Amino acid sequence: MARPRAFDESKVLTAVVEAFWTRGYEGTSTRDLVKCTGLNQPSLYNAFGDKRSLYLRSLEHYLECSVRDRIRRLEVLPNAGMAITGFFAEVLNRTLTDPLHRGCLLVNSALEATAEDPDLRQAIATELETIRCFFRDRLLAFSKQSSGAVVIDGCQGANHLLSVLLGVRVLARVSPDPTCVTEAIEIALNNLGLPPLVHSNVH
Incomplete structure (x- = not known):
């Protein structure tokens, strides 16, 4: 049984949206994403995939909201x-x-x-x-x-x-x-x- 995530997915995605929205996809580094979410890189990518996958998820979150x-x-x-x-x-x-x-x-x-x-x-x-x-x-x-x-x-x-x-x-x-x-x-x-x-x- 998978353990529940120890973070609020919506809040994390909102932070990622702000990063990509401000800097653009190419201008946003992994370090930027780690800093804005408060998650380390393994946790971030294990939860959402690579940078591109995270971008698509954050775009979906932005559009929905x-x-x-x-x-x-x-x-x-x-x-x-x-x-x-x-x-x-x-x-x-x-x-x-x-x-x-x-x-x-x-x-x-x-x-x-x-x-x-x-x-x-x-x-x-x-x-x-x-x-x-x-x-x-x-x-x-x-x-x-x-x-x-x-x-x-x-x-x-x-x-x-x-x-x-x-x-x-x-x-x-x-x-x-x-x-x-x-x-x-x-x-x-x-x-x-x-x-x-x-x-x-x-x-």
Whole structure:
């Protein structure tokens, strides 16, 4: 019978997320991971595998606690348009309040992914598709709810919103100008007839 782990897995993964999120995969050393988790290297790797496996586990933890949690909370809102606006409002808030300008770990992972790591590329593609489907479904629902919605193919609108989301996340890392990122989001929402950011209660 396996002995129970003498550490909180969620807390360890959260610490690992912070390390990879701040330094990137290549920039994070085993020593960094040992330091941030408080575990020695054998314990860390016995529990989670090698550095790459730990990265994948930490990315999964990040997605479950951030992106997926956000979608679960917002997709049940009665106003489908507010679900999309609320999504971008939360992203904007996180973007503008992060003093390290780290962006989004999912997007950062996409920028670091290589052709030699198909598992990571697939995990990223799957998650981006989840976000795209959220946008598509909420757009289609909003078009039925509101006379002010712009008539557009749901898939096209979702692709546009996903592109704006990714662009804002990348832009915020290198040039975190609040006006620039806010206007990019506001224009995208306005073009689709969605509720403006100022009317969102999700900040």
